[in-house]
Amino acid sequence: MFAGAPQYLISGLTVGATYGLTALGFTMIFNTTGIINFAQGEFVMLGGMLAVVLQKAGAPLPVAIMLAVAVTALVGCLIERGVIRPVGRTAPVNLVIITIGISILLRGAVMLIWGKDTFALPPFSGSAPLAILGAAVQPQSLWVLFITLLLLAALKLFFSRTIHGKAMLACACEQKAAALMGISVDRMAMLSFGLSGFLGAVGGAILTPITLTSYDVGVMLGLKGFAACILGGLGNPFGAAAGGLILGVLESFGAGFVSSAYKDAFAFIVLLALLFVKPTGLFGGPKSDRV
């Protein structure tokens, strides 16, 4: 009965890593600005789509991905500068509506330019499956896990060692105090949008060889990312990444052992059950309560 377990675990971790990256993007923006960015899933979609388009246009795969990630990060910065900053202080729910508008715009623009087709990227290093613990593992799954871990380590260094990272943490802690210490809260907000565009796009680009991409994949990825955030406890980057992995594995086990039709429901039922027992997520403190 449990013969499939290692297989499900690997595929769950792979998808979960992308949820985790999306969730990290949510966390970045939430921590510096208090906004839940409903366009986060569209960052993931943009990363995948742009990589596909650039690769088709003749760019070598690594270049295509790097460019796609850079452009998405830029789009993130532009959104903060062009739409979020001018609005200034307003009710959080209004900002949510604005990010919903942005997600509709991004999705619509991609659909108009590249159509409604589904696209694929070639795997980074061939597609001959490796046998690990009796499970057939796509090399791309290892790439996804490896790059996610690498990014997590880099983020950890960024927040603990660099002045920008520390400044962002300061904004997350207490905006007024950060401003008084000479930190430009605006610039940190822009940086957080850029960083979450970057994280989302990397997730999209590395997952596309496995799950394919199209203009509308961002909706579900965004939802799962948000769910991962809440599961881990909003505002906690470690929790977000862990939440993503847990959600991915839950889903994969649910699909394998219970029913593939109800795979999405399975993850959400567990999430609801958890929230009812622990209303601030797995790793959330009692003070992560805004709106």
Add this chain to the structure above:
Amino acid sequence: MGFVKKNFGLLAFAAALGLAPLALPNDYYINVLILCCFNALIVMGLNLLMGYAGQVSLGHAAFFGLAAYTTAISTATLGLPIPVGMLAGVAVSAAIAWLLAVPTLKLHGHYLAMATLGFGIIVSIVFNEAVGLTGGPSGFVGIPRLKIAGFTFTSDKAYYFLSAAVLWVATLVSHRVIGSRTGRALRAIHVSESAAQAMGIDIARHKRFVFVLSAVYAGVAGTLYAHHLTFVAPSSFGFHFSVQLLTMVVLGGMASIWGAVAGAFFLTSLPEFLRMFEEVDILIYGGLLIACMMFMPSGLAGGARALARKLKAGVRRG
């Protein structure tokens, strides 16, 4: 005279609803108007929950869908009379809201949004996957058209007047609720739960009441919707629709009954007007959403109030 002055809004709204079909060139627009009424009904309920009590719900499409499917199954599959099916639909929505309210409404902010969102997604997955019961992704066909006491609503105009009447009654109920002791308690909860509690307000009971009430509004709209289209499909009750409802509440203006109606009518009919821009319509829709929130942060209702203030000041200045 005093009666007219006191109820001017409600009377004007009744007149506007009654006269609206006269201004429309054909039945297609009547259909859009009917959808506007349904959405206005749900949004009004959601606004009671969000605007007045301050509780976000991202799963209201589920209550709409639960009622629609319940009446569909009761009348088409089980062959029960239509009024019984509709009552059952509303009752199911209310009952599930009642059960869900206790654990859910303990949550706050984004956690509450996530829980209601998760609930909505689970329900829409069930609509999709329980093929034997709901017809699955291709939808449920063969729902009878509404027939009450021997009168069948064959024309769209008749159905419009029914929907408009229901919407008007819902408006009246909302006014009564908001003006009552309960309404004041809800607003107190919105401002500060601990302060409200200190004043002796039973927070859990009030939150549960408004949650169930808003599910009843959505349920009534759902049953009317099912018997109007005679067909329901899961895609109408998914996450997208919940987000649209939330958008209508905020764009219309929080804590304003007329704002809820305006937001619902505006965003329901907008895509119809954008048809002429063909493929670009989605960009315009997104752009308008952003622009409205940037320049009218308190929604259409707040915008209208600001405009009225400006006009008054202009008149005074001469």
